[in-house]
Amino acid sequence: MILTTPQQPGDNSPPLTASDFQRLAQLVRREAGLDLPEMKEMLVYSRLVGRVRELGFSDFGQYADLLSRPGTEPERQRLINALTTNTTQFFREKHHFAYLAQEALPPLIAQARKGARLRIWSAGCSSGEEAYSLAFTLLEACPNAAQLDIKILATDIDADVLSQAILGKYPESALHKLPQTVMTRHFTPVDDHAWQVNAEARALIHFRSLNLIKPLPMRGPFDIVFCRNVAIYFDAATQDLLWKQLNGITAPGGYLFLGHSERLSSPTKEEFGLQGVTIYRKRPSAVPNDLGQSEASQGEPPCR
Numbered sequence: 001m002i003l004t005t006p007q008q009p010g011d012n013s014p015p016l017t018a019s020d021f022q023r024l025a026q027l028v029r030r031e032a033g034l035d036l037p038e039m040k041e042m043l044v045y046s047r048l049v050g051r052v053r054e055l056g057f058s059d060f061g062q063y064a065d066l067l068s069r070p071g072t073e074p075e076r077q078r079l080i081n082a083l084t085t086n087t088t089q090f091f092r093e094k095h096h097f098a099y100l101a102q103e104a105l106p107p108l109i110a111q112a113r114k115g116a117r118l119r120i121w122s123a124g125c126s127s128g129e130e131a132y133s134l135a136f137t138l139l140e141a142c143p144n145a146a147q148l149d150i151k152i153l154a155t156d157i158d159a160d161v162l163s164q165a166i167l168g169k170y171p172e173s174a175l176h177k178l179p180q181t182v183m184t185r186h187f188t189p190v191d192d193h194a195w196q197v198n199a200e201a202r203a204l205i206h207f208r209s210l211n212l213i214k215p216l217p218m219r220g221p222f223d224i225v226f227c228r229n230v231a232i233y234f235d236a237a238t239q240d241l242l243w244k245q246l247n248g249i250t251a252p253g254g255y256l257f258l259g260h261s262e263r264l265s266s267p268t269k270e271e272f273g274l275q276g277v278t279i280y281r282k283r284p285s286a287v288p289n290d291l292g293q294s295e296a297s298q299g300e301p302p303c304r
């Protein structure tokens with residue numbers, strides 16, 4: 001069955017059949033966790049048709065054949081890059097950053113000033129706006145963050161958006177909603193209509209390629225995890241796997257921020273308390289001491 005056919009008589013666009021769609025969808029689900037039901041056929045078609053033509057193929061089946069061969073990892077990465085949705089913006093869901101500044105960061109920064117480590121992770125960071133918003137919020141609360149043991153890890157599966165994130169260069173259209181104070185402190189104009197994030201904020205962030213559905217390569221724990229608007233592209237089973245991984249890497253008493261339409265599910269949900277809209281806090285695992293603080297949150301956290 002052909003899902004997407006040429007639109008005009010004489011149009012020789014490569015057709016996408018239901019079985020070729022399934023082959024591509026299965027590959028992308030297996031490799032990246034992305035859920036592509038058949039209703040997404042136009043999205044798949046429009047994002048891949050240029051590549052199918054470029055490779056000289058007359059249909060999507062030939063492209064699926066190519067991807068099934070050993071040694072085609074770079075083409076698979078390209079496929080994943082093409083099928084991820086990377087929509088993001090600076091200070092997206094402002095209430096998360098307000099909560100960070102007012103509630104989550106002050107005690108963590110106080111501990112960092114006494115020598116403790118503070119680790120933040122932007123998981124599924126896209127082109128970097130989320131990670132830089134975290135850095136700006138951190139620098140506002142702790143101007144000497146660079147002198148303390150504070151780091152932000154920012155990761156994504158999509159190599160194309162990661163390159164943009166590392167560059168930290170954005171068109172004016174992406175910046176027009178930012179307060180003037182943030183622009184003045186954290187950006188420098190570099191081209192006619194583009195601005196780059198200053199070295200101070202960039203130095204706090206380490207950008208890395210990372211697939212959230214594979215075993216995590218780092219040990220953590222992280223005090224603050226932003227994993228927003230990533231799980232919505234996964235099916236329920238893959239979301240459960242992701243929640244388990246995020247639970248494992250979040251410090252007791254640490255925070256997990258999800259996207260506006262995402263919710264933790266059981267059994268991970270029971271490990272966290274809800275602090276605000278899509279703001280979760282991991283329950284301390286240790287017995288509270290006399291000060292009402294968890295033993296696990298005292299002193300030097302484990303190596304991460």
Ligand SMILES: C[S@@+](CC[C@H](N)C(=O)[O-])C[C@H]1O[C@@H](n2cnc3c(N)ncnc32)[C@H](O)[C@@H]1O
Pocket residue numbers: 031032033034084085086087088089092123124125126127130155156157158161210211212213227228229230233259
């Ligand atoms: C819609 S963007 C969200 C960006 C940012 N977190 C925000 O909320 O503005 C989703 C990001 O998740 C990434 N992503 C999708 N599947 C992933 C996976 N299996 N591992 C890591 N990142 C993934 C995509 O490449 C994309 O950049």
